[in-house]
Amino acid sequence: MCLRVHGIAGGIKDVVLGDVVASSKVIGFEIIKDDEEFKPRFDIVPSSYILEQLAKHVKREGKWIEKLKGNKKPNAFVLPIAAGEKVVSSTRATTFNYIKRYCSDAAVVDMEGNGYLIAARPYHAHGIEVRGISDLIENKEESDAGGSQPIAAANATAFTFGMIDALKMYNKLEKDTNSEDFKKKFVDELIKLYPQEPEQDDIWKRAGGDVSILINTANRRSQWYSALEKLFLGGGGKNITSASLINEIKNDYPQLITDLF
Numbered sequence: 001m002c003l004r005v006h007g008i009a010g011g012i013k014d015v016v017l018g019d020v021v022a023s024s025k026v027i028g029f030e031i032i033k034d035d036e037e038f039k040p041r042f043d044i045v046p047s048s049y050i051l052e053q054l055a056k057h058v059k060r061e062g063k064w065i066e067k068l069k070g071n072k073k074p075n076a077f078v079l080p081i082a083a084g085e086k087v088v089s090s091t092r093a094t095t096f097n098y099i100k101r102y103c104s105d106a107a108v109v110d111m112e113g114n115g116y117l118i119a120a121r122p123y124h125a126h127g128i129e130v131r132g133i134s135d136l137i138e139n140k141e142e143s144d145a146g147g148s149q150p151i152a153a154a155n156a157t158a159f160t161f162g163m164i165d166a167l168k169m170y171n172k173l174e175k176d177t178n179s180e181d182f183k184k185k186f187v188d189e190l191i192k193l194y195p196q197e198p199e200q201d202d203i204w205k206r207a208g209g210d211v212s213i214l215i216n217t218a219n220r221r222s223q224w225y226s227a228l229e230k231l232f233l234g235g236g237g238k239n240i241t242s243a244s245l246i247n248e249i250k251n252d253y254p255q256l257i258t259d260l261f
Helices: 049-061 063-067 094-102 113-123 140-145 148-176 180-193 200-206 220-232 242-252
Strands: 002-011 020-028 032-034 038-040 043-046 076-083 108-110 127-135
Touching: 002 148, 020 049, 020 113, 020 148, 043 113, 049 063, 049 076, 049 127, 049 148, 049 242, 063 148, 076 113, 108 127, 113 127, 127 140, 127 148, 140 148, 180 220, 180 242, 200 242, 220 242
Parallel strands: 002 127, 020 076, 076 108
Antiparallel strands: 002 108, 020 043, 020 127, 032 038
16 A cells, blocks of 8 residues: 655645645646647546545544644545646646646646656555645745645645554454454345345445446345455455445445444
8 A cells, every 4th residue: 555645735626725635536737739739638547446435434434633733623535636847826827727727626736646646556556645735826925934834734644644544444354354254244234224236326336346246136145145255255346345345335324333334
């Protein structure tokens, strides 16, 4: 796993000073072809699916905020980040307008995220970027003078350690799934929540699973048990894990509290 905290970034939309953004993907906006017409050729690199889901879990649970001092509680987001080699310091800048036009889903802008994820790929490392919002592009110097940078960096660090804590818990969970007792309890819970089949509400697909491997039988318990057997043996789909499945279940049932989860 590779969690990267570079500290700070400039907010473009939907964020305020001190908020934290974990990257769902990083958009390298520098690559273009300036021919008879302007042709952006973005280098878009997705973050690790597993770490993206982990970041969503940490955001939803909100326990990372307990690591911060003071009464101000920042928000966290899992959104795209735009990255390039230019310092964007004005909302009137050509680059800012370029990003707003061609990277309209990006929440923040930084300078290193794209290169970091590209470097992680050849080693099959799970990578994600975590940034604290230190300025909103305009009035950057005033924000910096007000101490926004160390606050943003501290918030991003707290969120990252929240992810590390959750990762430790999920690593333990992955070990516990070898237990036959765990499988039976898990199936009992799944039948209660998704009594039709693993395809109900796209729960298997949303967790990163491949629905084509699922068997169809009249017995729902057998369907779920077979699906979990594949999952715990490393199958079920390229991106699905017991942690990602439980994370999606918690998205559907945020108030669900059991000894199993």
